[in-house]
Amino acid sequence: MAVTSSSTLLLRNLSTVGRIAQSVRANSRIFSTGEMIRALPRIASPRSISSTRAAHNEEAAAKAASDTGAPTIFDKIVAKEIPSDIVYEDENVLAFRDINPQAPVHVLVIPKLRDGLTTLGKAEPRHTEVLGQLLHASKIVAEKEGIVDGFRVVINNGAEGCQSVYHLHLHVLGGRQMKWPPVTVLAVQILLIVILFSYMVY
Numbered sequence: 001m002a003v004t005s006s007s008t009l010l011l012r013n014l015s016t017v018g019r020i021a022q023s024v025r026a027n028s029r030i031f032s033t034g035e036m037i038r039a040l041p042r043i044a045s046p047r048s049i050s051s052t053r054a055a056h057n058e059e060a061a062a063k064a065a066s067d068t069g070a071p072t073i074f075d076k077i078v079a080k081e082i083p084s085d086i087v088y089e090d091e092n093v094l095a096f097r098d099i100n101p102q103a104p105v106h107v108l109v110i111p112k113l114r115d116g117l118t119t120l121g122k123a124e125p126r127h128t129e130v131l132g133q134l135l136h137a138s139k140i141v142a143e144k145e146g147i148v149d150g151f152r153v154v155i156n157n158g159a160e161g162c163q164s165v166y167h168l169h170l171h172v173l174g175g176r177q178m179k180w181p182p183v184t185v186l187a188v189q190i191l192l193i194v195i196l197f198s199y200m201v202y
Helices: 002-027 033-039 046-064 073-078 125-145 186-201
Strands: 086-089 093-097 105-111 151-154 170-174
Touching: 073 093, 073 105, 086 105, 086 125, 093 125, 105 125, 125 151, 125 170
Parallel strands: none
Antiparallel strands: 086 093, 093 105, 105 170, 151 170
């Protein structure tokens, strides 16, 4: 269903771009950059641009980070050396709000003791219990935040998975309609702009 919705949106935007391009050719004159920007539909919202910047920053941070096993910022949060907005805490798990939220609700759920769990890829049979506790804590967070009927749990693993802190953590995201696949609309926006300019040149 989400794929159909995305396809419909893409076709609608392509249709809009086509109409603008025909209007541009009919006027048979070259638009200034300012006129071009005013003529474009509001395809790129400030939120999508902000999300794109945040994604780029996360990718850069993930590439710069390394799994050395050294203490991380999360160890300092667990030790209460760095303040955080705690949503849930028990003997083994701590959940706190992400300082760079990607949804209206964005909470990180971490084990208080890493015990070698820098990434999910390093999980061993001895970690089974704490992994279950992390998932159960995610459900409790969703209940507390009023999103239990619709939320997403994400684990980034390694640099290519965009993991920037090497202390296993779950992202609990919700408070808005999630999309599948979880991709940005930036690629579609760029495609539409390229098509518009190609129509103008033609």
